[in-house]
Amino acid sequence: MSHDFMSTLTGSFAMPAAENPTVAVMDAVFAHHGLNARYINCEIAPDSLGNAVRGALAMGFAGFNCSLPHKVHVIEFLDELAPSASIIGAVNCVVIKDGRLIGENTDGKGFVESLRTVVDPAGKDIVLFGAGGAARAIAVESALAGASTITVVNTTVSRGQDLVDRINADTQATATLVHWDQPYAIPASTDIVVNATSVGLFPDIEARLNIDTSTLLSTMVVADVIPNPPKTRLLTDAADRGCTTLDGMGMLVNQGRVAIKLWTGVDVDGQVMRQTLEDLFA
Numbered sequence: 676m677s678h679d680f681m682s683t684l685t686g687s688f689a690m691p692a693a694e695n696p697t698v699a700v701m702d703a704v705f706a707h708h709g710l711n712a713r714y715i716n717c718e719i720a721p722d723s724l725g726n727a728v729r730g731a732l733a734m735g736f737a738g739f740n741c742s743l744p745h746k747v748h749v750i751e752f753l754d755e756l757a758p759s760a761s762i763i764g765a766v767n768c769v770v771i772k773d774g775r776l777i778g779e780n781t782d783g784k785g786f787v788e789s790l791r792t793v794v795d796p797a798g799k800d801i802v803l804f805g806a807g808g809a810a811r812a813i814a815v816e817s818a819l820a821g822a823s824t825i826t827v828v829n830t831t832v833s834r835g836q837d838l839v840d841r842i843n844a845d846t847q848a849t850a851t852l853v854h855w856d857q858p859y860a861i862p863a864s865t866d867i868v869v870n871a872t873s874v875g876l877f878p879d880i881e882a883r884l885n886i887d888t889s890t891l892l893s894t895m896v897v898a899d900v901i902p903n904p905p906k907t908r909l910l911t912d913a914a915d916r917g918c919t920t921l922d923g924m925g926m927l928v929n930q931g932r933v934a935i936k937l938w939t940g941v942d943v944d945g946q947v948m949r950q951t952l953e954d955l956f957a
């Protein structure tokens with residue numbers, strides 16, 4: 676019987692790192708599929724990032740995730756950027772192929788994969804709350820997936836305008852900004868509503884978006900980025916109004932699936948990953 680003691684190496688570079696649950700999710704799904712792969716959770720200080728990246732390359736890593744505070748800084752150590760990472764201007768996943776370091780962004784890809792389980796964003800009108808990192812990734816990836824219009828609703832105008840300008844300059848979608856200074860009435864023609872703000876995140880779980888909930892219609896898909904708790908106030912309100920809902924855990928799980936696919940070529944079972952996360956958050 677032959678053995679293979681050489682694992683596929685992957686991991687995460689972040690600071691802090693100790694509370695990041697991704698390694699548990701990755702271990703569970705690697706074991707489920709019998710994949711000989713490791714995910715190493717590394718705490719990397721900003722001034723060590725270059726050495727860490729060169730180390731991963733030297734040790735033959737298939738790739739690694741990078742989280743705060745490295746998502747922009749890591750770009751200077753890479754050979755190329757995938758299209759969405761380039762438009763978003765941030766990298767949270769690096770793929771190493773034939774000695775080349777390629778920057779990807781799985782935030783938006785995870786969202787779109789999750790979205791596709793209920794609706795294809797192509798040709799759709801999207802209302803997006805927020806203009807931070809998660810919103811930027813979702814807007815860019817939805818636009819690249821063929822969304823028709825994206826209405827960005829944000830409290831800080833400059834941040835919202837920046838995102839709108841980027842979408843209009845670099846994608847086929849048409850983006851507009853709404854300054855969010857009063858309860859927002861969602862236009863009836865909207866197909867997909869996305870909360871990409873941090874409103875609803877544990878422990879402030881009763882927090883509500885500043886919207887007129889009577890404008891949520893059963894024809895709409897309502898998605899939340901908040902993974903914990905998965906059933907946010909927004910999703911409860913939306914379900915009460917007959918909308919199709921999608922939680923942030925789906926986005927998180929699909930980010931992991933996208934990363935594993937990029938690193939190993941294998942399509943893994945999201946349900947195993949989701950169950951691991953639910954057990955951890957419980």
Ligand code: NDP
Nearest residue numbers: 805806807808809830831834872873876900902923926927
């Ligand atoms: P950022 O800090 O970059 O952006 C936060 C956004 O939320 C900004 O647009 C901000 O508005 C808005 N915001 C915050 N508080 C309020 C409020 N009370 N009312 C209205 N708007 C508000 O954060 P990220 O984009 O990185 O993360 C946002 C959320 O997404 C987090 O809760 C995170 O958990 C989640 N997330 C989930 C992922 C998943 O896979 N499920 C992946 C990544 C993130 P302004 O610009 O006016 O300040």
